[in-house]
Amino acid sequence: MHIAVLAGDGIGQEIMVECLRVLEALSLPDLKLEHADVGGVAYHKHGHPLPPETLALVHSADAVLFGAVGDPACDNLDRHLRPEQAVLGLRKEMHTFANLRPAKAFAGLEGLSALKPEVAGAIDLLILRELTGDIYFGDKGRRTTDAGLREGYDIMSYDENEISRIAHVAFKSAQGRRKKLCSVDKANVLQTSVLWREVVNEVAADYPDVELSHMYVDNASMQLVRNPGQFDVMLTGNIFGDILSDQASMCVGSIGLLASASLGEGTKGLYEPIHGSAPDIAGQGIANPSAMILSAAMMLRHSFGMEAEALRIETAVAEVLQAGVLGHDLGGKASTTEIGDAVVARLSAS
Ligand code: NAD
Ligand code: IPM
Ligand code: MN
Numbered sequence: 001m002h003i004a005v006l007a008g009d010g011i012g013q014e015i016m017v018e019c020l021r022v023l024e025a026l027s028l029p030d031l032k033l034e035h036a037d038v039g040g041v042a043y044h045k046h047g048h049p050l051p052p053e054t055l056a057l058v059h060s061a062d063a064v065l066f067g068a069v070g071d072p073a074c075d076n077l078d079r080h081l082r083p084e085q086a087v088l089g090l091r092k093e094m095h096t097f098a099n100l101r102p103a104k105a106f107a108g109l110e111g112l113s114a115l116k117p118e119v120a121g122a123i124d125l126l127i128l129r130e131l132t133g134d135i136y137f138g139d140k141g142r143r144t145t146d147a148g149l150r151e152g153y154d155i156m157s158y159d160e161n162e163i164s165r166i167a168h169v170a171f172k173s174a175q176g177r178r179k180k181l182c183s184v185d186k187a188n189v190l191q192t193s194v195l196w197r198e199v200v201n202e203v204a205a206d207y208p209d210v211e212l213s214h215m216y217v218d219n220a221s222m223q224l225v226r227n228p229g230q231f232d233v234m235l236t237g238n239i240f241g242d243i244l245s246d247q248a249s250m251c252v253g254s255i256g257l258l259a260s261a262s263l264g265e266g267t268k269g270l271y272e273p274i275h276g277s278a279p280d281i282a283g284q285g286i287a288n289p290s291a292m293i294l295s296a297a298m299m300l301r302h303s304f305g306m307e308a309e310a311l312r313i314e315t316a317v318a319e320v321l322q323a324g325v326l327g328h329d330l331g332g333k334a335s336t337t338e339i340g341d342a343v344v345a346r347l348s349a350s
Contacts, residue, residue, distance in 0.1 A: 101241070
């Protein structure tokens with residue numbers, strides 16, 4: 001279990017410390033953790049957000065644990081040098097086209113959701129976000145026209161292979177859950193979405209046991225707040241899934257709770273919380289490490305087939321929340337370290 005540990009910027013460093021303490025508390029015999037710089041930290045030290053030595057480590061490792069990137073001091077750099085390019089570059093390099101972002105209500109936390117408790121309590125969904133295509137990776141440009149008008153553009157594009165491979169993952173995920181798949185698009189306006197819907201419908205023929213529906217993204221955003229319990233698997237393109245998953249996190253209670261796994265064809269994956277480097281609270285020791293810790297659980301499950309260990313971590317985090325050990329994001333006073341302490345203590349007791 002050779003893990004590349006890329007903590008990154010801001011709270012990425014703080015939550016990674018707790019995540020590694022939790023992993024170490026499991027006493028896994030073959031765990032080998034190797035650290036490398038990524039994001040703004042890497043830019044300041046090596047002149048690039050994703051330096052060659054970091055990429056080399058990623059390629060030699062069995063899985064990657066990723067904190068977060070983003071540094072206000074880098075906001076005006078050329079796009080290719082921005083910290084965010086590191087995470088995009090890693091996803092592309094690792095061919096991790098499938099991003100699993102589960103959102104599930106935690107027992108005892110319903111009252112802390114932005115939704116009514118009875119609505120929040122029913123949340124048990126998986127946002128399956130396509131991760132290596134869409135407007136993120138299409139042609140980009142900024143230019144001045146002859147008329148002197150400044151203009152920017154980002155091309156949204158998908159080809160049928162990109163859509164069908166993520167659709168297969170979505171149907172298979174649904175088969176392992178409640179067998180309901182809602183594909184989210186904007187087929188009333190976007191050509192990419194017309195193709196998306198067409199291909200998803202074709203792939204559906206291989207999965208007659210899965211109930212497929214289609215929903216426009218604006219409606220999906222509303223339905224996620226009105227009645228999130230209606231969703232099992234939500235299949236989205238890259239940008240829609242980015243936005244809907246932040247929204248889903250507040251339906252559960254906090255963005256500090258949602259983990260993610262980014263997978264390709266093999267077992268090597270990239271595991272990271274859905275949130276960013278949170279510069280507004282970085283360095284204060286108050287970030288919620290739960291999303292990072294739960295990402296490590298996803299790593300054990302998806303890259304190493306260690307379902308029992310993954311569940312141990314997930315149960316420990318859920319119990320800590322239920323016991324009322326809450327960070328400031330959930331209206332509590334527990335520090336990052338105190339939350340880590342509580343999870344480690346639960347693990348030792350289990
Ligand atoms: P963000 O997710 O970093 O923060 C949004 C809000 O949520 C902030 O108020 C923050 O304090 C809070 N928050 C986030 N994580 C939290 C946690 N674990 N515990 C408690 N509160 C938490 O989003 P942003 O402010 O839009 O972006 C900040 C930087 O992070 C930007 O540079 C952005 O590009 C980057 N970013 C990186 C990733 C990534 O590395 N995958 C993801 C999202 C944003
Ligand atoms: C995320 C982030 C990234 C994304 C940014 C930092 C590139 O928002 O992981 O959700 O948009 O994918
Ligand atoms: Mn995001």
